[in-house]
Amino acid sequence: MFRSTNVAARVFERQILTPRPGATINLVRHFYENLVPSCTICDIDCPDHSFRKITDDGRYLVSFSRNLQDIIVYRPTWLSFSFKGGNFDYQSLTQKAKKFDSFFTQLYSVSLGSSSEFICKDFFLYLEDHQFGLFATSTAQSHEVPAIEGAIHGVPSIEKITFHLVRLKDGVVMDEKSFCNDFVNLAHSMGVFLYEDLLCIMSLRYQTIHILQVRDSGNLVDVRNIGSFCLEDDELFLNSHAQCMTVLNKSKPVGNVHESANGIHHQQVAQASAFLTGIKQRLLSFIFRKAWSEEADPILRVQHLKKKFYFHFQDYVDLIMWKAQFLDRHHLLIKFGSVDGGVSRSTDQHPAFFAVYNMETTEIIAFYQNSSEELYSLFEQFYDHFHANSRESVHANFISSHSNNIHALEQLWSMKNKQSSFSQFVKKMMTSVPYTCQSQSPSPYFDVSLFRYDEKLISSTDRHRHSTDHPIKFISRRQPNVLKFKIKPGLETSGAEARTKKICSFLFHPHLPMALSIQQTYMQPTVVNLHLRIWMELEVVVIPVRMFWIEGLALRG
Amino acid sequence: MGSLLDDWPSYDPHNFSQLRPADSSAQSSKLTPVTYRPTHNKTLPPPDQVISTEARNILLRHFYQKSEEKFRPKRAASDHLTPEHSCKQPRYAYADEADVF
Numbered sequence: 029m030f031r032s033t034n035v036a037a038r039v040f041e042r043q044i045l046t047p048r049p050g051a052t053i054n055l056v057r058h059f060y061e062n063l064v065p066s067c068t069i070c071d072i073d074c075p076d077h078s079f080r081k082i083t084d085d086g087r088y089l090v091s092f093s094r095n096l097q098d099i100i101v102y103r104p105t106w107l108s109f110s111f112k113g114g115n116f117d118y119q120s121l122t123q124k125a126k127k128f129d130s131f132f133t134q135l136y137s138v139s140l141g142s143s144s145e146f147i148c149k150d151f152f153l154y155l156e157d158h159q160f161g162l163f164a165t166s167t168a169q170s171h172e173v174p175a176i177e178g179a180i181h182g183v184p185s186i187e188k189i190t191f192h193l194v195r196l197k198d199g200v201v202m203d204e205k206s207f208c209n210d211f212v213n214l215a216h217s218m219g220v221f222l223y224e225d226l227l228c229i230m231s232l233r234y235q236t237i238h239i240l241q242v243r244d245s246g247n248l249v250d251v252r253n254i255g256s257f258c259l260e261d262d263e264l265f266l267n268s269h270a271q272c273m274t275v276l277n278k279s280k281p282v283g284n285v286h287e288s289a290n291g292i293h294h295q296q297v298a299q300a301s302a303f304l305t306g307i308k309q310r311l312l313s314f315i316f317r318k319a320w321s322e323e324a325d326p327i328l329r330v331q332h333l334k335k336k337f338y339f340h341f342q343d344y345v346d347l348i349m350w351k352a353q354f355l356d357r358h359h360l361l362i363k364f365g366s367v368d369g370g371v372s373r374s375t376d377q378h379p380a381f382f383a384v385y386n387m388e389t390t391e392i393i394a395f396y397q398n399s400s401e402e403l404y405s406l407f408e409q410f411y412d413h414f415h416a417n418s419r420e421s422v423h424a425n426f427i428s429s430h431s432n433n434i435h436a437l438e439q440l441w442s443m444k445n446k447q448s449s450f451s452q453f454v455k456k457m458m459t460s461v462p463y464t465c466q467s468q469s470p471s472p473y474f475d476v477s478l479f480r481y482d483e484k485l486i487s488s489t490d491r492h493r494h495s496t497d498h499p500i501k502f503i504s505r506r507q508p509n510v511l512k513f514k515i516k517p518g519l520e521t522s523g524a525e526a527r528t529k530k531i532c533s534f535l536f537h538p539h540l541p542m543a544l545s546i547q548q549t550y551m552q553p554t555v556v557n558l559h560l561r562i563w564m565e566l567e568v569v570v571i572p573v574r575m576f577w578i579e580g581l582a583l584r585g
Numbered sequence: 586m587g588s589l590l591d592d593w594p595s596y597d598p599h600n601f602s603q604l605r606p607a608d609s610s611a612q613s614s615k616l617t618p619v620t621y622r623p624t625h626n627k628t629l630p631p632p633d634q635v636i637s638t639e640a641r642n643i644l645l646r647h648f649y650q651k652s653e654e655k656f657r658p659k660r661a662a663s664d665h666l667t668p669e670h671s672c673k674q675p676r677y678a679y680a681d682e683a684d685v686f
Contacts, residue, residue: 321656359645384648394648406647413644 029055033507035062053426060472061479061504064513065541065559072558074128075100079535079546079556081490083154083161084423084470086538088196089132090161092149097141099163101196102132104537125562131542136199140192141165148214153222153466155242156421160202162222163192164214176209178256180348182367183211183233191220191229193248202246210234213351216491221465223354224418226251230352235305237352237360239387254360255349258306258390266303304345306390311364311383312344314392347381353462354416359393360385361414361462382461398458399451407457408440414463423470423538427488428477435476435505471536473502473543479512480505486515486534495532495547515559517545528552 030038030045038059047055077091077100089102107130124130141147145165153162166189173185189212193202211233213219221228227240227248236255240248257263304312319336323329347364355361364381380398385391396403407414411431417424430436447453467489473479474488479502485493486500499514517532528549535544541561548554639646 318655355645356642384645393645394652402651406644410644410647413642 030058033061035059038062053422054477057426057472057475057478060475060541061506061512063541063561064502065473065515065543065561066513067560067562068516069126069558069560070516071555072126072128074132074556076554078149079544080149080152081154082535082537082544083156083196084421084466084538085156086540087159088135088161089535090152090196092147093137095141096146096149098137098139099147099161099194099199100137101135101199103135104540104542105131105133106540106542107131128558131558131560138194138199138201140194140201144168145188145190150216151214151220153217153220153227154196155222155225157225158242158244158246159196160242160246161194161196162220162227163194164212164220165190165192166214169211173209179209179233180235180367185209185211185233189214191248193242193246195246203248205240205248207231216464216467218351218464221353221416221462223416223465224357226354226357228352228354228360230349231255232348232350235307235349237349237362252387254385254387255307256305258310262306307349307362307385308345308347310385310390310392311347311395312341314383314395315344318395350380351462353414353465355384355413356416358386358388360387363462380455380458382458398455401450401454404454404457407461408437414461416463416465424466424468426472426475427468427470428475433476435480439476469534469536470538471543472539473536473541476505478505479503490533490535492531492533492548495530515543515545517547517557 030041032038032041042056045055076094078094078096079089079091082089082104086104089104091100091102092098093100107125109124140163142165144167146167148164148166151162151164154160155162167187169184169186171184173179179185187209189207189210191205193204194200195202207229210231212229212231219230219232225242227238227242229238229240231238234255236253238253239251241251243249252260257266303309316333316337319333320329322336323332346366348367349362350365351363353361362383362385364383366378368378382394382396382398382403383392384394386393409431411429412425415424415427415429426432428436430440444450444453447456468474469488469490471488474481481487481500481502485496495517499516501514502512504510504512515534517530517534530547530549532545532547535546537543543559545557545559546554547557641649
């Protein structure tokens with residue numbers, strides 16, 4: 029904790045202050061209270077692209093062309109300016125400072141889409157170790173789909189979804205993976221979870237979780253598919269069983285064999301439809317064993333089983349997997365629910381369940397309903413572990429959450445106290461589990477210990493929000509009435525314009541004091557603003573020299 | 586003690602000069618701490634002990650612990666002495682599970 033708020037005093041203090049173990053980053057982050065993106069360049073003249081994300085290491089700004097066919101990658105840089113001689117040309121500096129090119133250098137543009145396939149502009153995942161980016165292209169979604177054996181009714185279908193692994197350094201497409209006549213929830217990367225080098229893709233239509241590994245060479249390799257089968261040799265066992273069945277049951281019609289990248293053999297599925305899917309069997313046997321062990325007395329046990337298991341048997345069988353995430357390399361957290369709530373986000377009317385599944389032993393470890401208080405207590409204490417950050421990811425480990433920050437925890441408690449029904453509150457909180465990976469910005473300006481801001485207007489989660497005319501204030505947490513900086517998302521509006529709905533999204537750089545705000549209004553061009561820290565007029569020349577002087581002292585100390 | 590601080594560099598050469606005692610050698614020998622030598626070996630670690638980080642994270646450990654509690658065979662209703670969710674739980678040995686991962 030620094031004693032002074034002055035940046036120069038803090039630099040001196042940093043020479044002698046030892047941070048608490050493991051909290052160096054928390055201490056160094058206090059400098060962001062002094063260096064804030066207070067200056068806004070409104071409606072910066074930039075190419076008309078759909079800006080998606082600044083990667084978590086700050087190396088790339090990923091954007092898509094308006095026609096959703098190309099990806100354009102920029103390098104975020106910082107304006108540097110030097111002059112020789114006595115005549116300082118301030119005019120040309122301000123001109124330069126207002127250009128998009130001064131801050132972002134285009135690296136390349138790569139075409140991923142084709143005439144029928146468009147890039148999904150909400151989808152992007154970044155593998156920091158190798159600087160790979162994962163993009164998705166898809167054809168149009170169709171809701172009228174013929175019922176196919178093995179596919180869930182009520183879930184739309186997309187003719188082709190392709191995942192492209194691109195090396196962001198130079199734009200080379202390393203590998204591709206396609207899913208045909210399937211549905212993966214690509215909006216905000218919700219259907220795909222990345223943990224270290226493992227990808228978990230939730231195929232809603234065929235109720236299969238595809239686990240893929242990203243190798244160092246850039247190849248996407250299948251590891252396992254969980255759904256119809258849990259163990260690798262389940263399919264072999266069922267095949268040999270099915271062959272015996274066809275010998276006995278010659279009258280039963282056999283469907284066409286259809287093989288795709290999904291790995292589903294429809295013929296096998298048709299014959300195996302006598303069995304419930306592997307994951308469902310694991311789930312039902314877990315629920316049965318749990319109900320069995322809850323009652324010791326044999327007579328009461330049967331009653332208990334009837335009430336807890338058999339009465340709800342069909343409901344459990346009808347559950348489908350909605351979303352999955354990794355908890356570590358061997359464990360998945362899977363959300364189950366009814367088909368009706370399949371692709372929507374609201375779960376108020378439909379019950380949802382969470383299961384922890386061990387991929388190695390193929391056992392279900394835990395099963396909770398979304399109103400479970402036990403699960404909520406784990407959620408409150410250990411939310412960071414639901415994020416499943418690998419230890420190497422420095423930026424992601426310091427995102428504020430109610431498990432690592434007292435202010436966020438107080439906010440959560442105040443929300444809990446305001447709610448009249450605790451179970452409703454628990455259900456509302458559980459909608460954020462399973463976590464959507466890389467959905468939060470690691471920028472220190474969202475650190476709740478440093479700044480207080482209105483979470484409805486702006487937050488670390490990258491979602492579009494309704495834009496207001498008033499600037500969004502970031503108030504210092506430790507000096508309660510001091511306004512540190514403001515972000516004004518749009519141009520000055522007046523009268524009729526002010527009434528039209530505007531939505532706004534923000535892209536914060538992970539460590540530089542720089543942010544982009546993108547305001548979209550219906551039927552009007554998109555406005556992009558750049559918020560950054562620019563030294564004041566007269567200080568432009570003086571400050572750089574003085575900063576070096578301070579740094580020199582720091583080294584000597 | 587004064588003799589220890591004597592030789593250290595300082596902005597002002599007069600700093601710490603008044604702390605110099607009359608007889609520095611006697612002072613320093615009096616203040617040398619005696620080395621502690623243990624008289625028993627009860628607190629020695631076992632010779633094959635290896636300290637390592639638990640491979641499974643705490644959230645998963647809680648899930649496993651709760652499921653083990655649930656699948657423990659329950660006593661009959663008549664001798665239900667302890668409440669179902671008691672605060673004190675016997676610790677399970679996680680070391681052998683950690684080896685698997």
